[in-house]
Amino acid sequence: MPKRILVINGHPDTREERLCSGLTKAYVDAAAAAGHDVRRIDVGALSFPLLVRFEEFQTPIDNADIRKAQADILWAQHLVFIHPLWLGSTPAMLKAFLERVACGGFGFDSGTAGNPKRALSGKSARLIVTMGMPALAFRVIFGGYGERAFERGILRLSGVWPVRKSYFGAVELSERHRERCLATVRRLAGAGR
Numbered sequence: 001m002p003k004r005i006l007v008i009n010g011h012p013d014t015r016e017e018r019l020c021s022g023l024t025k026a027y028v029d030a031a032a033a034a035g036h037d038v039r040r041i042d043v044g045a046l047s048f049p050l051l052v053r054f055e056e057f058q059t060p061i062d063n064a065d066i067r068k069a070q071a072d073i074l075w076a077q078h079l080v081f082i083h084p085l086w087l088g089s090t091p092a093m094l095k096a097f098l099e100r101v102a103c104g105g106f107g108f109d110s111g112t113a114g115n116p117k118r119a120l121s122g123k124s125a126r127l128i129v130t131m132g133m134p135a136l137a138f139r140v141i142f143g144g145y146g147e148r149a150f151e152r153g154i155l156r157l158s159g160v161w162p163v164r165k166s167y168f169g170a171v172e173l174s175e176r177h178r179e180r181c182l183a184t185v186r187r188l189a190g191a192g193r
């Protein structure tokens with residue numbers, strides 16, 4: 001079944017030579033070739049202010065890039081986030097983007113009064129994470145903590161489920177290893193997963 005898929009490249013650096021750029025292009029191209037309806041956001045190409053005050057969090061944001069991102073998220077059935085692991089978690093710019101998207105009670109709002117709205121129920125997600133350390137070390141030694149916060153504290157509280165994860169470790173190892181990562185992403189995209 002063709003799906004409406006939104007691919008979000010969460011790398012602040014959108015240059016082609018970044019692996020996350022390559023993975024994003026590979027996912028978008030393979031998903032479109034398989035008949036899925038695909039949209040793409042490159043967080044590093046957006047312009048939005050950092051969220052500073054609690055009152056701003058309660059107010060719908062008047063920013064064209066964020067408004068469009070919110071519309072794309074509502075449109076999508078499947079959300080794909082691609083980002084590098086930076087200091088054990090998402091790059092700050094991706095987190096800042098998510099904080100801004102959540103303004104005004106939009107879906108990612110995890111319920112500031114302890115009452116999550118789960119406004120994005122019915123959508124699934126995949127987190128594709130690149131990292132310098134071996135993926136097994138991130139899973140076992142670090143317990144995948146940064147991604148668990150993203151998965152449980154943001155996506156699942158918003159009703160997004162299931163949230164699947166693909167960790168690509170030791171990405172500086174060799175060009176051949178990177179090619180294997182790209183091939184895995186093309187397979188996932190073709191299946192709309």
Ligand SMILES: Cc1cc2nc3c(=O)[nH]c(=O)nc-3n(C[C@H](O)[C@H](O)[C@H](O)COP(=O)(O)O)c2cc1C
Pocket residue numbers: 011017018019020021083084085086087088089130131132133134171
């Ligand atoms: C600021 C910064 C922090 C990083 N922190 C980690 C880390 O905590 N764990 C890790 O395994 N790799 C870490 N790395 C390595 C990146 O994850 C790796 O360079 C990236 O996944 C490669 O993908 P890219 O080509 O798309 O940038 C860090 C890199 C940078 C620049």
